Amino acid sequence: MKLLTAAQTRALDQATTQAQRISSVELMERAATACTNWLLDQLQPAFSTEIHVFCGPGNDGGDGLAVARQLHTAGYAPQVWLLPAEKHSADFLHNQQQLPEAIRCQELSARRLPPLPAGALVLDALFGTGLTRTLEGLPATVVKHLNQSAATVVAVDIPSGLLADAPQPASSAIVRAHHTLSFELPKLAFLLPRNAEFVGEWTVLPIGLDQPFIHNTTVDNYFVDAALLAGRLPQRARFSHKGTFGHALLLAGSYGKLGAAVLAAQACLRGGVGLLTIRTPGVGYTILQTAVPEAMALPDPASDFVTELPELHPYAAVGMGPGLGQEESTAEVLRLLLQQVGSRRALVLDADALNLLGTHRELLQKLPPNTLLTPHPKEFERLVGEPALDDYHRLDQLRAFCREHRCYCVLKGAYTALGTPDGPVYFNSTGNPGMATGGSGDVLTGLLLALRADQRLSPLDAALLGVYAHGRAGDLAAAESGEPGLIAGDLVRFIGPALRELEGDL
Ligand SMILES: NC(=O)C1=CN([C@@H]2O[C@H](COP(=O)(O)OP(=O)(O)OC[C@H]3O[C@@H](n4cnc5c(N)ncnc54)[C@H](OP(=O)(O)O)[C@@H]3O)[C@@H](O)[C@H]2O)[C@@H](O)CC1
Numbered sequence: 001m002k003l004l005t006a007a008q009t010r011a012l013d014q015a016t017t018q019a020q021r022i023s024s025v026e027l028m029e030r031a032a033t034a035c036t037n038w039l040l041d042q043l044q045p046a047f048s049t050e051i052h053v054f055c056g057p058g059n060d061g062g063d064g065l066a067v068a069r070q071l072h073t074a075g076y077a078p079q080v081w082l083l084p085a086e087k088h089s090a091d092f093l094h095n096q097q098q099l100p101e102a103i104r105c106q107e108l109s110a111r112r113l114p115p116l117p118a119g120a121l122v123l124d125a126l127f128g129t130g131l132t133r134t135l136e137g138l139p140a141t142v143v144k145h146l147n148q149s150a151a152t153v154v155a156v157d158i159p160s161g162l163l164a165d166a167p168q169p170a171s172s173a174i175v176r177a178h179h180t181l182s183f184e185l186p187k188l189a190f191l192l193p194r195n196a197e198f199v200g201e202w203t204v205l206p207i208g209l210d211q212p213f214i215h216n217t218t219v220d221n222y223f224v225d226a227a228l229l230a231g232r233l234p235q236r237a238r239f240s241h242k243g244t245f246g247h248a249l250l251l252a253g254s255y256g257k258l259g260a261a262v263l264a265a266q267a268c269l270r271g272g273v274g275l276l277t278i279r280t281p282g283v284g285y286t287i288l289q290t291a292v293p294e295a296m297a298l299p300d301p302a303s304d305f306v307t308e309l310p311e312l313h314p315y316a317a318v319g320m321g322p323g324l325g326q327e328e329s330t331a332e333v334l335r336l337l338l339q340q341v342g343s344r345r346a347l348v349l350d351a352d353a354l355n356l357l358g359t360h361r362e363l364l365q366k367l368p369p370n371t372l373l374t375p376h377p378k379e380f381e382r383l384v385g386e387p388a389l390d391d392y393h394r395l396d397q398l399r400a401f402c403r404e405h406r407c408y409c410v411l412k413g414a415y416t417a418l419g420t421p422d423g424p425v426y427f428n429s430t431g432n433p434g435m436a437t438g439g440s441g442d443v444l445t446g447l448l449l450a451l452r453a454d455q456r457l458s459p460l461d462a463a464l465l466g467v468y469a470h471g472r473a474g475d476l477a478a479a480e481s482g483e484p485g486l487i488a489g490d491l492v493r494f495i496g497p498a499l500r501e502l503e504g505d506l
């Protein structure tokens with residue numbers, strides 16, 4: 001799915017009314033119907049439930065008025081609360097006229113704010129994507145009132161006060177919704193860590209907006225779902241052989257951290273690599289040969305750390321990082337690797353390989369094009385050399401880093417963000433907090449190494465498929481064991497099923 005800016009969303013709105021020859025009021029009615037149906041289907045309120053609909057002066061408020069009317073028709077007794085304003089949108093005024101007299105409709109003031117007890121349902125239709133500045137005065141007071149209440153709050157389109165696609169002061173008044181109902185597409189703001197407390201659980205409600213317009217709109221950000229990946233993972237041809245799927249070299253592990261090498265190696269094999277050779281320190285030899293018999297081991301002459309780079313000739317892809325440690329001799333291996341890897345061999349760097357890049361910054365200039373890096377936010381901060389001011393600044397840093405180094409960078413976390421050399425950022429839709437457990441990242445590295453070794457996949461497709469399948473493996477594992485009980489080894493077991501689902505989408 002594409003993530004449109006607020007301005008693009010407005011244009012989409014207009015394109016839809018033109019293409020479908022409908023009025024904007026008819027489109028608003030569709031949006032309201034989608035909200036009403038969601039409320040009735042998902043929350044199943046009793047007819048006696050106290051329902052308060054808070055409406056602003058624009059079309060978000062118009063949606064709220066239409067929902068109130070529809071709830072009344074369905075047998076509920078919503079109360080409407082209006083923000084006083086000098087001007088209102090035409091569609092707001094239309095829906096205000098349509099409001100049945102039986103619905104109690106009152107103007108809000110700092111002194112007239114309704115009590116909102118536990119069990120009440122609040123619809124936040126104060127402001128949507130037309131928000132132009134942060135809230136102050138009465139609107140901010142109303143938001144504070146909603147946030148202090150014990151009621152269940154459902155935001156229409158976006159929590160009021162939250163900007164859809166731009167940073168805002170940390171002190172901004174923003175509704176803390178339990179649920180957010182977004183029309184047709186999600187918004188960039190939903191995917192950023194800082195906003196989780198405002199957005200709550202979010203749902204996309206399709207309202208038949210113009211698909212050709214969406215198709216033809218150029219965007220900076222994508223939300224990666226199964227539909228976006230359809231057709232990108234080809235099935236295996238009958239006469240394919242090990243060479244088709246590539247021979248990968250993994251440099252991983254140090255004394256006390258051989259588990260990272262084992263997890264990455266297992267994930268690489270489950271990711272479908274043709275052949276895998278692992279370079280670990282000498283101490284890892286027996287461990288690897290026992291835990292991962294399908295892989296070849298190429299032990300380093302040193303016992304505790306990797307100190308020498310093997311000959312790279314046989315390999316289609318090289319992965320380096322999980323559990324490596326940051327010895328100076330290992331940094332030297334990274335330096336040689338960057339010199340020798342060449343631009344045709346795929347390279348995946350993770351964990352301590354990234355930390356070494358952070359401490360040996362001259363090496364950053366040696367990254368071959370299309371290198372795939374997989375930092376978590378702390379590793380990313382070390383890579384770019386300065387902390388991010390906020391979530392949007394971090395995205396700017398990601399774009400700038402990928403553009404400068406012509407690389408792909410997987411910024412890990414909830415909604416992992418994949419930065420690409422040409423600018424677009426892809427937010428992943430799969431995964432769960434159960435994956436916040438030691439070794440999950442090592443599994444991702446192994447899986448990505450396998451997909452980068454696969455000669456059939458572009459660097460972009462390998463990265464998108466790997467990140468998505470890794471999260472999907474996490475979701476399948478959590479369904480089996482629950483989130484707290486999930487360990488990284490479980491992810492390995494579900495890589496096969498996760499990839500099979502994607503192949504099935506052909
Ligand atoms: N996308 C779609 O396809 C569809 C979209 N639909 C709905 O339309 C919504 C967008 O509607 P919208 O453009 O009328 O803007 P909305 O958010 O209601 O607010 C604008 C009003 O607020 C005011 N205002 C702004 N900032 C303010 C502030 N800080 N403090 C105080 N006031 C402030 C602003 O005044 P002004 O800035 O002009 O002074 C103006 O009066 C969208 O979110 C969705 O719910 C559906 O109906 C149909 C399908």
Ligand SMILES: Nc1ncnc2c1ncn2[C@@H]1O[C@H](COP(=O)(O)OP(=O)(O)O)[C@@H](O)[C@H]1O
Nearest residue numbers: 412413414431432433435436438439440441442
């Ligand atoms: N809340 C979450 N939702 C989705 N995925 C998550 C969440 N927390 C962690 N993950 C995923 O788990 C992995 C953790 O990687 P990392 O931080 O490198 O862990 P480790 O170093 O322990 O292996 C990443 O792929 C990340 O996206």
Ligand SMILES: [K+]
Nearest residue numbers: 124127158160
């Ligand atoms: K809202």
